[in-house]
Amino acid sequence: MSIHQKEVLLEIKNLHKTFGYKKVHEGVYLQLLKGEILGLFGGSGTGKSVLIRSIIGLENPDSGEIIFENQNIVGMDEQQLCKIRTQIGYVFQNGALFDSLTVEENLAYPLSEHTDLTPSEIKQKVDQMLNLIDMPQSHHLLPNELSGGMQKRAGLARAIILEPKIILFDEPTAGLDPINTKRLLDNIKKLKTTGITGIFVTHDIPSAFEISDRIAILYDGKIYFNDSIENIKKSKDPLIQSFVKG
Numbered sequence: 001m002s003i004h005q006k007e008v009l010l011e012i013k014n015l016h017k018t019f020g021y022k023k024v025h026e027g028v029y030l031q032l033l034k035g036e037i038l039g040l041f042g043g044s045g046t047g048k049s050v051l052i053r054s055i056i057g058l059e060n061p062d063s064g065e066i067i068f069e070n071q072n073i074v075g076m077d078e079q080q081l082c083k084i085r086t087q088i089g090y091v092f093q094n095g096a097l098f099d100s101l102t103v104e105e106n107l108a109y110p111l112s113e114h115t116d117l118t119p120s121e122i123k124q125k126v127d128q129m130l131n132l133i134d135m136p137q138s139h140h141l142l143p144n145e146l147s148g149g150m151q152k153r154a155g156l157a158r159a160i161i162l163e164p165k166i167i168l169f170d171e172p173t174a175g176l177d178p179i180n181t182k183r184l185l186d187n188i189k190k191l192k193t194t195g196i197t198g199i200f201v202t203h204d205i206p207s208a209f210e211i212s213d214r215i216a217i218l219y220d221g222k223i224y225f226n227d228s229i230e231n232i233k234k235s236k237d238p239l240i241q242s243f244v245k246g
């Protein structure tokens, strides 16, 4: 391996998934390199969410492999998956906070569950995360006291608080107004300067171009395009152009 080649953190090989008669994945291949953000495009219902969910074992592919740290995630039992989920963070479409816990308790929960940090170390980490998401005074608020934009940012903070090796974003800006979209993107950009690795699923093409290092397009059960932003913009393929033009 040349020293210029980047480490592959995640490798999806020949993934197949059907729901009844509906074929969703028909041989998906995809690699995620350390330190990159991969923008994942695809029409509605093409299987982007199923792919993301498969990576953390919330879906059961029919065949194929998802290799993370020399282990195949496909077919793992719940106990193994729990461990994977501490290393692969998942930003849900709706933030997915616990309704009855405050923001501080929501963020502290993964730390008290999965680390040996002391209460004061946990407090420090929670403060650091709340600063990152521009919500420094929100410790004692309940999720239903937050705006939609704040809920998403809190969901982001909770997904990354264990410092996962990979962060999966499934349409994180869906349903947000332009101001809140920009706030969330600014948070993700701040995170990017720390060298995170992730997959960013979105219909928001300008946002994806700002944040991603590379773009993949899921189409008809397969990865149809997988290249740089420069090359997606240059492409003359009508299908690819339809994504770029929105």
Ligand SMILES: Nc1ncnc2c1ncn2[C@@H]1O[C@H](COP(=O)(O)OP(=O)(O)O)[C@@H](O)[C@H]1O
Pocket: 019, 022, 024, 042, 043, 044, 045, 046, 047, 048, 049, 050, 051
């Ligand atoms: N649990 C399920 N049962 C049956 N069909 C499903 C299920 N989850 C997803 N699908 C179908 O799989 C396809 C891909 O879904 P999804 O990954 O959510 O698409 P998207 O690319 O919009 O995120 C859709 O046709 C959807 O209806």
Ligand SMILES: [Mg+2]
Pocket: 048, 049, 050, 170, 171
């Ligand atoms: Mg989806």
